[in-house]
Amino acid sequence: xxxxxxxxxxxxxxxxxxxxxxxxxxxxxxxxxxxxxxxxxxxxxxxxxxxxxxxxxxxxxxxxxxxxxxxxxxxxxxxxxxxxxxxxxxxxxxxxxxxxxxxxxxxxxxxxxxxxxxxxxxx
Amino acid sequence: xxxxxxxxxxxxxxxxxxxxxxxxxxxxxxxxxxxxxxxxxxxxxxxxxxxxxxxxxxxxxxxxxxxxxxxxxxxxxxxxxxxxxxxxxxxxxxxxxxxxxxxxxxxxxxxxxxxxxxxxxxxxxxxxxxxxxxxxxxxxxxxxxxxxxxxxxxxxxxxxxxxxxxxxxxxxxxxxxxxxxxxxxxxxxxxxxxxxxxxxxxxxxxxxxxxxxxxxxxxxxxxxxxxxxxxxxxxxxxxxxxxxxxxxxxxxxxxxxxxxxxxxxxxxxxxxxxxxxxxxxxxxxxxxxxxxxxxxxxxxxxxxxxxxxxxxxxxxxxxxxxxxxxxxxxxxxxxxxxxxxxxxxxxxxxxxxxxxxxxxxxxxxxxxxxxxxxxxxxxxxxxxxxxxxxxxxxxxxxxxxxxxxxxxxxxxxxxxxxxxxxxxxxxxxxxxxxxxxxxxxxxxxxxxxxxxxxxxxxxxxxxxxxxxxxxxxxxxxxxxxxxxxxxxxxxxxxxxxxxxxxxxxxxxxxxxxxxxxxxxxxxxxxxxxxxxxxxxxxxxxxxxxxxxxxxxxxxxxxxxxxxxxxxxxxxxxxxxxxxxxxxxxxxxxxxxxxxxxxxxxxxxxxxxxxxxxxxxxxxxxxxxxxxxxxxxxxxxxxxxxxxxxxxxxxxxxxxxxxxxxxxxxxxxxxxxxxxxxxxxxxxxxxxxxxxxxxxxxxxxxxxxxxxxxxxxxxxxxxxxxxxxxxxxxxxxxxxxxxxxxxxxxxxxxxxxxxxxxxxxxxxxxxxxxxxxxxxxxxxxxxxxxxxxx
Numbered sequence: 081x082x083x084x085x086x087x088x089x090x091x092x093x094x095x096x097x098x099x100x101x102x103x104x105x106x107x108x109x110x111x112x113x114x115x116x117x118x119x120x121x122x123x124x125x126x127x128x129x130x131x132x133x134x135x136x137x138x139x140x141x142x143x144x145x146x147x148x149x150x151x152x153x154x155x156x157x158x159x160x161x162x163x164x165x166x167x168x169x170x171x172x173x174x175x176x177x178x179x180x181x182x183x184x185x186x187x188x189x190x191x192x193x194x195x196x197x198x199x200x201x202x203x
Numbered sequence: 204x205x206x207x208x209x210x211x212x213x214x215x216x217x218x219x220x221x222x223x224x225x226x227x228x229x230x231x232x233x234x235x236x237x238x239x240x241x242x243x244x245x246x247x248x249x250x251x252x253x254x255x256x257x258x259x260x261x262x263x264x265x266x267x268x269x270x271x272x273x274x275x276x277x278x279x280x281x282x283x284x285x286x287x288x289x290x291x292x293x294x295x296x297x298x299x300x301x302x303x304x305x306x307x308x309x310x311x312x313x314x315x316x317x318x319x320x321x322x323x324x325x326x327x328x329x330x331x332x333x334x335x336x337x338x339x340x341x342x343x344x345x346x347x348x349x350x351x352x353x354x355x356x357x358x359x360x361x362x363x364x365x366x367x368x369x370x371x372x373x374x375x376x377x378x379x380x381x382x383x384x385x386x387x388x389x390x391x392x393x394x395x396x397x398x399x400x401x402x403x404x405x406x407x408x409x410x411x412x413x414x415x416x417x418x419x420x421x422x423x424x425x426x427x428x429x430x431x432x433x434x435x436x437x438x439x440x441x442x443x444x445x446x447x448x449x450x451x452x453x454x455x456x457x458x459x460x461x462x463x464x465x466x467x468x469x470x471x472x473x474x475x476x477x478x479x480x481x482x483x484x485x486x487x488x489x490x491x492x493x494x495x496x497x498x499x500x501x502x503x504x505x506x507x508x509x510x511x512x513x514x515x516x517x518x519x520x521x522x523x524x525x526x527x528x529x530x531x532x533x534x535x536x537x538x539x540x541x542x543x544x545x546x547x548x549x550x551x552x553x554x555x556x557x558x559x560x561x562x563x564x565x566x567x568x569x570x571x572x573x574x575x576x577x578x579x580x581x582x583x584x585x586x587x588x589x590x591x592x593x594x595x596x597x598x599x600x601x602x603x604x605x606x607x608x609x610x611x612x613x614x615x616x617x618x619x620x621x622x623x624x625x626x627x628x629x630x631x632x633x634x635x636x637x638x639x640x641x642x643x644x645x646x647x648x649x650x651x652x653x654x655x656x657x658x659x660x661x662x663x664x665x666x667x668x669x670x671x672x673x674x675x676x677x678x679x680x681x682x683x684x685x686x687x688x689x690x691x692x693x694x695x696x697x698x699x700x701x702x703x704x705x706x707x708x709x710x711x712x713x714x715x716x717x718x719x720x721x722x723x724x725x726x727x728x729x730x731x732x733x734x735x736x737x738x739x740x741x742x743x744x745x746x747x748x749x750x751x752x753x754x755x756x757x758x759x760x761x762x763x764x765x766x767x768x769x770x771x772x773x774x775x776x777x778x779x780x781x782x783x784x785x786x787x788x789x790x791x792x793x794x795x796x797x798x799x800x801x802x803x804x805x806x807x808x809x810x811x812x813x814x815x816x817x818x819x820x821x822x823x824x825x826x827x828x829x830x831x832x833x834x835x836x837x838x839x840x841x842x843x844x845x846x847x848x849x850x851x852x853x854x855x856x857x858x859x860x861x862x863x864x865x866x867x868x869x870x871x872x873x874x875x876x877x878x879x880x881x882x883x884x885x886x887x888x889x890x891x892x893x894x895x896x897x898x899x900x901x902x903x904x905x906x907x908x909x910x911x912x913x914x915x916x917x918x919x920x921x922x923x924x925x926x927x928x929x930x931x932x933x934x935x936x937x938x939x940x941x942x943x944x945x946x947x948x949x950x951x952x953x954x955x956x957x958x959x960x961x962x963x964x965x966x967x968x969x970x971x972x973x974x975x976x977x978x979x980x981x982x983x984x985x986x987x988x989x990x991x992x
Binding site: 094096097100101103104107166167169172185186187188189190192 | 778779781782784785786787788789790792793796797816820838
C-alpha cells in the first residue's frame with residue numbers, strides 16, 4: 081500500500097476539514113498543500129503542479145466548478161481531480177466537471193485514503 | 204265565385220219575390236173587379252212588361268251595390284284596406300238601402316197600370332172613379348209588404364259575408380264602416396210595415412167592395428124601378444100621361460124618365476139634366492143601348508147607376524123606361540175623419556208597441572255591452588257587476604252566459620292574482636337568497652365557479668374573478684376553457700396549455716369528484732406560477748343526470764412558496780451540517796485509529812462522539828432526502844437489479860441485533876430481476892425493516908417475503924412483523940411526512956416520521972406501489988412492488 085510521495089492539493093474552504101484531509105494524507109507520506117478557495121488553488125497550481133487535487137465544490141470567492149474550468153484552460157496536462165462534496169448527487173457533480181473520482185461528505189477517513197490511493201497515478 | 208254572390212243574391216231575393224209577384228196582379232184584378240178574361244189580358248200584359256223592366260233595373264242596381272264585395276271576394280286575404288272597407292260598407296249598407304228602392308218600386312208599380320187602364324181601356328174595362336186612390340193604397344200595402352221581406356232576405360244573405368269582412372278588418376285594426384240601424388228602428392219599421400200592409404190592403408179592399416156593392420145596389424134599384432115604369436107605361440099607352448107616370452114613380456134619389464133608343468131623354472127634364480152632366484154615364488148608356496135592349500150601366504164616378512128597359516109599344520118611336528138612381532149624399536168628411544183616425548191609431552199603436560218591445564230587447568243588450576265595455580276599458584274584472592235577467596228568453600240566456608263568463612273571468616283573475624302574488628313572493632325569497640348566497644360566495648377566500656351542462660360558466664364569485672384576474676363584465680359568458688385561465692388559455696408553468704381534461708370544472712362535468720387537488724398554472728399577468736388547490740363536483744338534477752358542475756379553487760401560492768422555502772431551508776441546513784459532521788467523524792475515527800495509546804476512557808468518549816455524529820448524519824440524510832423528494836429533485840437511475848440479492852444485502856445492512864430474527868422467504872425460486880435504483884430501493888426496504896425491528900418485541904421474528912406476479916409484470920416484497928401493530932384510527936396518514944402513528948403512546952420509540960414517507964416516495968418514483976395491513980397488537984405487513992426487468 082506504500083506509494084511514492086506525491087504532491088496533493090486540498091481545496092476546501094472549511095479549515096478544519098482541510099486540516100483533517102491534510103492530516104490523513106500526510107499520514108500516508110504525501111505532501112499536502114491547502115487552498116481555501118478556487119482562486120487560491122489556481123495560485124497554488126501555478127506555484128507547484130500537484131499530482132492530485134481534492135476539490136470541494138461549494139466555496140466562496142471561486143467555486144470548484146469555476147476552478148476546474150480555469151485550471152483546465154491554463155494547464156495543458158491537468159492533474160486528476162477528486163470531488164469532495166456534501167451534495168447528495170456527488171457522483172453526478174463529479175461527472176459534470178470530468179473528475180476522476182468523488183467522495184461524499186461526511187467521509188470515513190479510511191475510505192478517503194483508499195479512494196485517493198486508487199486514483200493516484202502509478203509511477 | 205266572382206259572379207256567384209250577385210247571382211245568388213238576385214236569384215234568391217227575386218225568386219222569393221216572384222211567388223208574391225204572381226199573386227199581386229190577381230189581387231189587383233179582383234180589387235178592380237176585372238173579371239172577364241178578355242179584360243184581364245191587357246192588364247196582365249202591362250203588368251208583365253212593367254215587371255220585367257223593373258226587375259232588370261233592380262238587378263242591375265243590386266249588382267252595382269254588390270260590386271265592392273265581389274272585388275273583395277276575388278282575393279279576401281290580400282286586399283288593400285280601402286277595398287276591404289268599401290266591401291264592408293256595401294255589405295252593411297245594401298240590406299238597408301236596397302229594400303227601400305225595392306219596396307218603392309212596388310209602391311209605384313200599379314200606378315202606371317191603373318193610369319193606362321183609365322187612359323186607354325176606360326170603355327172596355329170601366330174602373331171605379333176611386334181607382335186612383337185605391338191604386339195608391341194598394342201600392343202602399345205592396346210597399347209595406349216588400350220592405351220587411353226584402354230586408355229580411357238581404358240581411359240573411361249578406362250578413363255572413365259582412366261578418367267575414369269584419370274579421371278581416373279587425374285583423375288589420377281598421378274600424379267597421381257602414382250605417383248603423385238600431386234594433387229599435389228596425390222593429391219600429393218592421394211593425395209599421397206589418398201593420399200597414401194588411402191594414403191598407405183590407406182598407407182598400409173594404410172600400411172598393413163597398414163601392415162595388417153600392418153600385419150593384421144602385422143598378423138593381425134602378426132596374427126594379429125601370430121594370431115598374433115599363434109595366435106602367437105598357438098599361439097606359441097614352442104618351443101624354445108618361446110624364447105623370449114617371450113622376451109618380453120618382454123619388455128624391457131616383458130619376459124616372461123615358462128615353463129614346465138612341466139615349467135622348469124624352470120624359471123628365473130633371474133626368475135629362477142629370478144625364479147631360481154625366482158624360483161618362485151618357486156614353487156608357489149609348490154603348491149599352493146599341494148592344495142590348497135592357498141593361499144596367501154604372502157611372503164611372505160610382506155615384507149613380509142607370510137602368511133601362513124597353514117599353515113595348517105599338518105606336519110612336521121605340522122608347523125605353525130609364526131610371527137613374529143616385530146614392531144618398533154621404534158624410535164623406537166624416538168617413539174620411541174616421542178613416543184617418545183609424546189609420547192614426549193603427550200607425551201610432553204599432554210603433555209604440557215596437558218601441559217598448561225594442562226597449563225590452565235593447566236594454567239587456569245595453570247592459571251586456573256596458574259590462575263588456577268595462578272589461579275592455581279597465582281590464583279589471585274584480586268589481587264587475589252581474590247583469591240582471593229581465594226575461595226568460597234568448598237575451599236572458601245571453602245575460603246568463605255573460606254572467607257565467609264574468610264568474611269565470613273573476614275566478615281566473617283571482618287565480619292569476621294569487622299566482623302573481625305567490626310568484627312575487629317566491630321571486631323575492633329567491634332574490635334574497637341569491638343575494639345572501641352572492642354575499643357569502645363573494646366573501647369567500649376560495650374562488651367558486653359553476654357551469655351548466657354545456658360547460659358555459661354560469662357563476663363565478665369575486666374571489667374567482669380575482670383568481671383569474673378577470674373583470675366581472677362578460678365573465679359569465681366565457682367558455683370555461685377561457686374563464687379558468689383569466690381570458691387566456693391556462694398554461695402549466697412550463698408553458699404547456701391545459702387540456703380540457705385537466706380542468707377540474709370540466710372533469711367534474713364528466714362525473715368526477717375532485718377533492719383538494721393541487722395544480723399549478725402560470726399567471727398570465729406576472730408569469731409566475733399560481734398554485735391552486737381545487738375541489739370540484741358535478742351538480743345533479745332530480746333524475747341524477749349531470750346538470751352542471753361546481754368547482755372551488757383556493758390560491759395556495761403563498762403556502763406553496765412557504766413550503767418550498769422550508770424545503771429549501773432544510774436542504775441548505777442539512778447540506779451545511781455535513782461538513783461539521785465530516786470533521787467530527789473524521790477526527791474521532793482518525794484519533795481512534797492512529798493513536799493506539801489512547802486510554803480506554805478517551806476511546807469511549809471518541810466512540811460516543813462518532814456515534815453522535817453518525818446519528819446527526821442520519822438525521823441530515825433524512826432531511827436531505829425529504830428536501831429532494833419535496834423539491835422534486837430526487838434523481839433515480841433504475842437498472843436491472845437482482846431483488847433477492849438486494850434484499851439479502853439490505854437485511855445484512857440493517858444490522859439486526861441478536862434480539863431479532865429476520866427470515867427471507869421465497870415463494871418463487873426463479874431469479875427476480877427488477878428494474879430499480881439499487882441504493883434507493885435498499886433505502887426504502889431498510890426503512891421498512893428498521894420500522895419492523897423497532898416495533899417488534901425482543902425475540903420477535905421479521906419475515907421478508909418475495910414473490911412475483913409475472914402477469915402484471917411486477918415483483919412484490921413484503922416485510923411482516925408481529926409487533927405492536929398500528930391502531931386502525933391512526934392508519935390513515937401512515938405514509939404522510941412527519942406522521943408518527945405512535946406519538947405519545949407507550950410505543951413511542953422516537954423518530955421523525957420520515958421513513959415511510961421516503962419509502963413511499965422512492966417506490967412510487969420507480970413505478971411501484973406500496974401499502975400495508977396492520978392490526979393493533981398483532982403486527983403489520985408492509986408491501987411494495989417494483990416492475991420486473
